[in-house]
Amino acid sequence: xxxxxxxxxxxxxxxxxxxxxxxxxxxxxxxxxxxxxxxxxxxxxxxxxxxxxxxxxxxxxxxxxxxxxxxxxxxxxxxxxxxxxxxxxxxxxxxxxxxxxxxxxxxxxxxxxxxxxxxxxxxxxxxxxxxxxxxxxxxxxxxxxxxxxxxxxxxxxxxxxxxxxxxxxxxxxxxxxxxxxxxxxxxxxxxxxxxxxxxxxxxxxxxxxxxxxxxxxxxxxxxxxxxxxxxxxxxxxxxxxxxxxxxxxxxxxxxxxxxxxxxxxxxxxxxxxxxxxxxxxxxxxxxxxxxxxxxxxxxxxxxxxxxxxxxxxxxxxxxxxxxxxxxxx
Amino acid sequence: xxxxxxxxxxxxxxxxxxxxxxxxxxxxxxxxxxxxxxxxxxxxxxxxxxxxxxxxxxxxxxxxxxxxxxxxxxxxxxxxxxxxxxxxxxxxxxxxxxxxxxxxxxxxxxxxxxxxxxxxxxxxxxxxxxxxxxxxxxxxxxxxxxxxxxxxxxxxxxxxxxxxxxxxxxxxxxxxxxxxxxxxxxxxxxxxxxxxxxxxxxxxxxxxxxxxxxxxxxxxxxxxxxxxxxxxxxxxxxxxxxxxxxxxxxxxxxxxxxxxxxxxxxxxxxxxxxxxxxxxxxxxxxxxxxxxxxxxxxxxxxxxxxxxxxxxxxxxxxxxxxxxxxxxx
DNA sequence: GGGCACGATTAGATCGTTCAAAGTTTCTGG
DNA sequence: CCAGAAACTTTGAACGATCTAATCGTGCCC
Numbered sequence: 220x221x222x223x224x225x226x227x228x229x230x231x232x233x234x235x236x237x238x239x240x241x242x243x244x245x246x247x248x249x250x251x252x253x254x255x256x257x258x259x260x261x262x263x264x265x266x267x268x269x270x271x272x273x274x275x276x277x278x279x280x281x282x283x284x285x286x287x288x289x290x291x292x293x294x295x296x297x298x299x300x301x302x303x304x305x306x307x308x309x310x311x312x313x314x315x316x317x318x319x320x321x322x323x324x325x326x327x328x329x330x331x332x333x334x335x336x337x338x339x340x341x342x343x344x345x346x347x348x349x350x351x352x353x354x355x356x357x358x359x360x361x362x363x364x365x366x367x368x369x370x371x372x373x374x375x376x377x378x379x380x381x382x383x384x385x386x387x388x389x390x391x392x393x394x395x396x397x398x399x400x401x402x403x404x405x406x407x408x409x410x411x412x413x414x415x416x417x418x419x420x421x422x423x424x425x426x427x428x429x430x431x432x433x434x435x436x437x438x439x440x441x442x443x444x445x446x447x448x449x450x451x452x453x454x455x456x457x458x459x460x461x462x463x464x465x466x467x468x469x470x471x472x473x474x475x476x477x478x479x480x481x482x483x484x485x486x487x488x489x490x491x492x493x494x495x496x497x498x499x500x501x502x503x504x505x506x507x508x509x510x511x512x513x514x515x516x517x518x519x520x521x522x523x524x525x526x527x528x529x530x531x532x533x534x535x536x537x538x539x540x541x542x543x544x545x546x547x548x
Numbered sequence: 549x550x551x552x553x554x555x556x557x558x559x560x561x562x563x564x565x566x567x568x569x570x571x572x573x574x575x576x577x578x579x580x581x582x583x584x585x586x587x588x589x590x591x592x593x594x595x596x597x598x599x600x601x602x603x604x605x606x607x608x609x610x611x612x613x614x615x616x617x618x619x620x621x622x623x624x625x626x627x628x629x630x631x632x633x634x635x636x637x638x639x640x641x642x643x644x645x646x647x648x649x650x651x652x653x654x655x656x657x658x659x660x661x662x663x664x665x666x667x668x669x670x671x672x673x674x675x676x677x678x679x680x681x682x683x684x685x686x687x688x689x690x691x692x693x694x695x696x697x698x699x700x701x702x703x704x705x706x707x708x709x710x711x712x713x714x715x716x717x718x719x720x721x722x723x724x725x726x727x728x729x730x731x732x733x734x735x736x737x738x739x740x741x742x743x744x745x746x747x748x749x750x751x752x753x754x755x756x757x758x759x760x761x762x763x764x765x766x767x768x769x770x771x772x773x774x775x776x777x778x779x780x781x782x783x784x785x786x787x788x789x790x791x792x793x794x795x796x797x798x799x800x801x802x803x804x805x806x807x808x809x810x811x812x813x814x815x816x817x818x819x820x821x822x823x824x825x826x827x828x829x830x831x832x833x834x835x836x837x838x839x840x841x842x843x844x845x846x847x848x849x850x851x852x853x854x855x856x857x858x859x860x861x862x863x864x865x866x867x868x869x870x871x872x873x874x875x876x877x
Numbered sequence: 878g879g880g881c882a883c884g885a886t887t888a889g890a891t892c893g894t895t896c897a898a899a900g901t902t903t904c905t906g907g
Numbered sequence: 908c909c910a911g912a913a914a915c916t917t918t919g920a921a922c923g924a925t926c927t928a929a930t931c932g933t934g935c936c937c
Contacts, residue, residue: 224667225893236917241895251915268667272601272610273893276922281601288634298827301630305617308649317669318649320637338553338597340646447831476831498627499828502776502805554923565887570925580885602923605892 224267233261244269281341284311284523285319287329287348298497299512300348303370306516307346314524316343330359337365344523346370350382352416366526368519372535374416381522383515383536387417387494390508390540391424391468394492397542398466399432403490407439407464409453409474421470421494439464443474450477458485466490466548472497475505479547490548504546511538553596562590573598610670613640613852614648616658616677627826628841629677632699635845636675643853645672659688666694673852675699679711681745695855697848701864703745710851712844712865716746716823719837719869720753720797723821726871727795728761732819736768736793738782738803750799750823768793772803779806787814795819795877801826804834808876819877833875840867 222228230237235258242250243258250258261267275281286307289300308318321336323329333356336342345367347356352374360367361380369382391408398406408425411418422440429436441457443449450473457464458481466489467482469475475493482489493500496509518536525532551557559566564587571579572587579587590596604610615636618629637647650665652658662685665671674696676685681703689696690709698711720737727735737754740747751769758765770786772778779802786793787810795818796811798804804822811818822829825838847865854861 239916266663268664270605270670270893271668272604272670275601276599276605277895288637290634298627298630301627304649305619305651308617308651312651320633320647320649322634322637322641335597339600341599341601473831497827499831502802502828503832568886599923606925
């Protein structure tokens with residue numbers, strides 16, 4: 220095969236010094252037009268590519284971003300991460316960064332992995348997904364001044380790091396408004412136990428929209444862990460009352476799927492809307508709130524690159540999801 | 549923060565030379581017991597981690613494996629990749645490798661990306677998913693002697709590279725046998741147009757099992773592109789005949805989901821079984837053939853590591869999927 | 878006791894790039 | 908025409924590891 224093409228090969232070919240080639244790549248404006256052109260030609264003629272390892276050793280930057288890939292807990296929500304990862308890889312690529320994966324069973328192990336990745340690969344930044352109250356990971360990273368962005372708001376008020384999130388409340392508000400416009404007035408909400416940031420947020424959109432429209436929400440909310448069976452149970456329970464709801468807004472597609480099964484046996488039709496627009500929703504015709512994952516990923520990369528360019532951003536981005544209407548509402 | 553800990557720091561701390569520290573890490577047997585212990589202590593006391601970039605520059609190996617993350621075509625099948633990726637990351641990690649992601653719109657772009665990744669990051673190996681007839685990617689890699697493994701058999705007989713795959717025929721055979729045992733005898737198959745390796749393989753399992761059991765398969769096979777609507781149409785067509793099938797084996801969960809909808813309106817109950825055991829299947833209670841993705845990923849890493857250790861393997865691994873029974877069969 | 882082999886350890890060069898500083902050419906104005 | 912500045916280019920060192928080859932003890936045999 221062809222010899223390894225280094226910066227020296229290019230330099231010789233273009234009859235300039237190594238440093239001039241380096242300047243063409245990293246600071247083109249200081250190189251004379253004609254020299255630059257000659258070097259560029261040599262570069263493409265030889266198919267030269269800067270060796271990252273060598274560059275990294277000198278500059279201390281690896282142009283590598285790490286993301287955790289989770290073990291697909293429920294199975295349904297896995298595809299959210301999947302799409303997010305794809306978007307991240309694509310945008311990072313365009314910005315000249317590469318995405319590296321890692322796994323971890325728990326927070327301690329994840330922090331150990333940070334240490335490892337930073338030490339061995341000199342990672343430039345991390346993208347965290349799914350933050351929770353009092354997250355030890357963000358604290359660890361912040362303390363060491365490692366650049367990172369979270370996809371998901373920090374739910375502790377004091378954390379001041381850049382994040383990107385999808386406005387869950389806006390999503391459920393949109394759903395609720397749509398249902399109200401469609402003539403529904405007894406609209407229930409199936410959510411998770413109070414205390415999870417994401418869950419509370421999604422509930423809030425429903426609650427405020429209902430009360431703003433002058434409707435009482437008492438007795439219209441059920442909470443349970445995430446799951447299909449749980450969703451079914453919750454809606455059956457609601458339907459057993461005197462004045463059963465005619466529509467349900469759900470905090471997840473899993474709950475909505477369960478609700479859908481309960482709705483099938485109901486006396487009167489019940490509209491059901493889920494959250495996350497997972498493939499399952501598309502498959503069974505469930506209306507759902509769709510998160511702009513590609514956009515979210517792109518904004519994460521945006522924030523990281525400005526952060527890595529030295530400007531201490533602590534910007535926050537809140538994206539609005541869209542309601543995808545199918546057969547169920 | 550703490551200074552950077554290099555091999556020199558460790559050497560000074562343990563009162564030996566750099567090279568001895570390097571030997572403790574890479575060739576422990578040539579270092580005297582007592583010296584080794586002293587160095588090990590210094591390493592853990594200082595929290596030393598070998599800098600990959602420096603190591604890579606000298607050895608030419610990056611301990612990095614690249615995998616493509618696809619844009620989740622159908623949406624339903626996306627989760628297969630998701631689970632595979634997780635397994636891959638986990639096993640690679642254990643073997644001392646890291647997984648890097650990339651995307652590509654088409655084969656040409658993918659090959660350009662190989663070139664880029666190899667040149668810039670000195671990637672050690674690639675894992676390809678979803679091979680097809682006359683795949684230009686494997687040819688390109690083989691020509692340059694870049695180590696790679698495919699998840700999916702090469703469908704051109706002459707390609708002699710290591711691969712891992714799931715025995716689709718064994719999966720559909722198992723399903724067919726199960727249905728025969730359950731008393732069915734008119735069992736149909738919904739598949740993709742002849743010519744796709746994966747599709748033909750899955751069809752074969754059904755066909756051979758049926759004929760081996762003495763059943764005629766004439767008129768019991770329908771083919772279409774993958775999709776829910778396509779599956780529904782295909783089964784409706786089958787049910788319109790004089791002797792409609794009492795069960796359908798499908799080449800994908802998408803087709804099976806469509807079939808399920810057609811089956812709902814049928815005069816007599818029709819058993820339906822899908823393929824891939826996607827979250828959708830679990831959600832709607834569809835029986836399906838489950839691929840051992842974590843195991844497949846692990847075997848991919850196995851093959852790659854032996855390949856990277858210099859032993860020219862061209863081993864092939866065929867894993868047997870399992871049938872997950874739910875409500876629909 | 879001298880020579881020799883063998884195991885353990887060390888010194889110096891090297892991988893491909895960028896930084897810092899010094900060198901060279903070209904331009905400008907008096 | 909020359910000094911001085913500006914624009915451009917080159918040289919040598921450094922990043923942190925491993926490779927090659929050399930050095931230092933130590934034990935063994937004649």
